[in-house]
Amino acid sequence: MSRSYEDIPLTPISDTPSTMNMTGLWRVFRPVVDLDKCKKCTLCWKFCPDAAIVLVDGKPKIDLRYCKGCGICANECLAECIIMVKEEAE
């Protein structure tokens, strides 16, 4: 017996990119990059769990809408050019 997809019961399907989740709101510590000290090692980009860092000419640009402030970039940076600063209530 051949059945079509129309016979399958209704199933919830996700159809929206997760970019609607502003996970940057969770952040307690904010990464601050001193671009002058950056040696373009790209380790911050490589180890960001949330893919919230893009490279612009080899240097990091952190998307604060999604950065959760874990601090892995600051911990791994060879040039120590990223520091974590506590977020303050606005």
Add this chain to the structure above:
Amino acid sequence: MSPVTIPEVEHAYPGSTGCPGCGANLVMRYLLKGLGERTILTIPACCWAVMPGYWPSHCLKVPMVYCAFEATGASLSGMRAALDMKGVEDVTVVGFAGDGGTVDIGLQALSGAAERETDALYVMYDNEAYMNTGIQRSGATPWGAWTATTPVGPSRDYKREPKKDIMSIMEAHGIPYAATVSVAHPEDFVKKAKKAKDVRGFKFIHALSPCPPGWKMNPMKTVEVARLAVDTNVFPLYEIENGRVRITKKGKGLPIKDYLSIQRRFGHLTEEEVKRMQESVDSSFKALEQREAREG
């Protein structure tokens, strides 16, 4: 020249609901960089069942199916069979499960899929406990660790049983490819994922996935602790290809104390107990090295 050493293309959007500093997010990121976009995932109950985001949002750019906790192996065999019926050959079917869903609850379905020689890849991201439900002990929790169900307290009820050796269990199935990977060595990770993709038959990857809340450590230490696991030989990086072992990344041989001391889940251990762990790690790493020398 750009020093970027892994593929730049991302197969996931930002905005996943994983914890800050989550190792499992990195496991997925590197895995998909290795496998590419022609991939279908099946994921059982585990951290990654909630991490893609709130419905209707989703952070992966590749298709993904949720399956029952114990059914990852059965699910991936079914997906492979459906693709074969449709004549789709260039898609990699991946089962992506946590340690509980692999070594405890999903073991029989996994064993069945390996025995059927399903052409698929099974990835176990190992955070060493049931982290999603609140850090309960699993078969993959190491000896000596605190968890919610092995509380330390005055009676010191830390876990007294050793970690289940899933790599040996999978090897005993005679599968063509099995490997261990670490989030601290993405180049090695991506290389092994690419290799697994091209092998026909059942493939298994064991990824160590540090969990800041469950391991009781600062989230910024995720990659550092994964690197120390390799450097202290707690989690050696190797691959087993058609029964032959090859260590792919030599650790520095640091004392295990360096690895344990950043994680508060091991904070209660006495020097005597740390020494016991060191002896156990040394003997299993020596056995691995001897085996490599014998087979190499």
